[in-house]
Amino acid sequence: MALWRVGSLPDDALAAATQFHARVLPGVIAELGRSTSPTTLVFAPADHTHRGWRLAMVQGLAREHAPLRVNAVESDDEAAIAAAEVYLAAADGVTGQLLPLDSAGAGKVV
Secondary structure, eight states: OEEEEOOOOOSSHHHHHHHIIIIIHHHHHHHHHHOOSOEEEEEOOOOGGGHHHHHHHHHHHHHHTTTSOEEEEEOSOHHHHHHHHHHHHHOTTOOSOEEEOOSSOSOOOO
16 A cells, blocks of 8 residues: 655645646656555645545546555544555555544444
8 A cells, every 4th residue: 555645735725726736646647657556645634625626636546547546535643544544455445535534533333
């Protein structure tokens, strides 16, 4: 499983999408073209205005590079990112998803 850390993007959704598509996406596409491993993009948390462009982007990458699995997570919590990486590595049917993470976890199953 490969983690691709997107890095800092502007707070404004349109500016963030523009910067991502110009600066980050070409490298992601090149890496996916060489990869045989599932890939997860890691975004910093952002408000709800970013969800649409992030989801559309990861769904498009997943369709374009199938059967390679491509997902994305939104988190700045390293433990949550590591747990998602373990989960996604074993989740063979999960692709094209944008998963918001937190450090609270799901809690105990009763």
